[in-house]
Amino acid sequence: MPQKVRIALDAMGGxxxxxxxxxxxxISLSRHPDSEFLLFGDRALIDPQLERHPALKAASRVVHTDVAVSMHDKPSQALRRGRKTSSMWLAIDAVKKGEAxxxxxxxxxxxxxxxxxFHLRMMPGIDSPAIAGVWPTVRGDSVVLDxxxxxxxxATHLKTLAVMGSAMARVLFNLERPTVGLLNIGVEEIKGGEEIRAAxxxxxxxxxPNLDFIGFVEGDGIGRGAADVIVTEGFSGNIALKTAEGTARQISEYLRNAMGRTWRSKLGFLFARQAFRALRDKMDPGKSNGGVLLGLRGIVVKSHGGTDAEGFAYAVDVGYEMVHYDLLTKINQMLNRDGSAPAAQEAAS
Structure with a gap:
């Protein structure tokens, strides 16, 4: 474990x-003073921002590039145009080289x-990557992937997702044996497609030993916190994520309109504003920002593109915790116990 957690930032992303x-x-540095940063991007844009944050400036090094991957670029285009020169590629390259x-x-x-x-490659025994995020629920947070x-x-892919998600839950929530559920259209064993029943x-x-499988979980079980880890494939998982974010914004708009409708509702809001503030914070997608790209031979965290500074800080915090509590080692250990991967020495090579 390095003395400091070294974090590479794509300063042009989003x-x-x-x-x-x-x-x-x-903001993240104020919470984790043992961090240091490599910022990749245009110095003309980064340096004026750093001048406003002396502590961060002292803990950072800037690597200049004026090449940025567009939010509209196709992955194949980004690989061709951005390799070796873009801020995104250089941040990943720093992990590959051991500089971050x-x-x-x-x-x-x-x-x-x-x-x-392409650059970091997949861990032994894992064919496809996954994005795992922290999902706020009524009983705390859960990890949801993909x-x-x-x-x-x-079925093997879903099982691997369960193992990786459990390792992440152990890191984030300090759980020895996280509960795991498979997202399905019903909790009965006969429900769902062949692959999910086989998984x-x-x-x-x-x-x-480090995973407590509880069976199937329906869609409403995600928000109820039915399990510490909810597993599904990426199509269903992305729809669930976007639906939840849209619903949160919809409820916030309903509340805002309702509170301003009459003088009585405005007066009620004044008395209950602390409660409404807490509700808004709990429902804010930015508070759960930071999806971990699992299955790689290195740690990469994806932040929401439209987040604010506080939201981006949460994504940096997630990256810090994944390193500080040694996520990759835990994934390797669980895969090796499961028999899904070659020996851990190969993963480290």
Whole structure:
């Protein structure tokens, strides 16, 4: 474990870039003083932001590039145009070279996934990557994956997602044996497609020591916190994520309109504003920002592209915790116990 957690930032990624990335990094640094940063991007945009945050400036090094991956670039285009010169590629390259422990980007998701997979490669025994995110629930937070990295997947893929998600839950929530559920259209064993029923049988038979498989979970179980880890393939996972974010915004708009309708509702809001503030914070997608790209031979975190500085800081925090509590080692250990991967020494090579 390095003395400091070294974090590479794609300072040009996202809808706004350095004006969000730099202050977000400063917020995260205040929470994790043992961090240091490599910022990749245009110095003309980064340096003025760093001047406003002296502590971050002292803990950072800037690597200049004026090449940025567009949010509209196709992954194949980004690989061709952005390799070796873009801020996104250089941040991932820093992890590959051992100059950083984690890369964080708010840039194009498809491009980030393609570059990370091409450059860092997959861990032994894992064929497809996954995006795992922290999901707020009524009983705390859960890890949900895959949120859109890989569409479809057989039973073995779903089982591997369960193992990786459990490792992440152990890191984030300090749980020895996280509960795991497979997202399905019903909780009965006969429900769902062949691959999800086969995955359930495999997880029950494996009886892994660091994973407590509880069976199927329906869509409403995600928000109820039915399990510490919810597993699904990327198509369903991305739809669930976007639906939840849209519903949160819809409810917030309903509340805002209702509170301003009459003088009585305005008066009621004054008395209950602390409660409404807490509700707004709990429902804010930015508070759960930071999807971890699991399955790679390095740690990469994807932030929402349209997040603010506080939201980006949460993504940096997630990256810090994945390094600080040694996520890759935990994934390797669980895969090796499961028999899904070659020896851990190969993973480290």
């Amino acid at each position: 809808d706004i870039g350095a004006s969000v990335v730099v202050p977000g990094a400063a 422990d984690v890369a964080v980007s708010a840039g194009n998701t498809g491009a980030l996934m393609a570059m990370a997979r 949120l859109g990295a890989t569409i479809g997947g057989d 359930a049988e495999m997880l029950r038979a494996a009886n892994l």
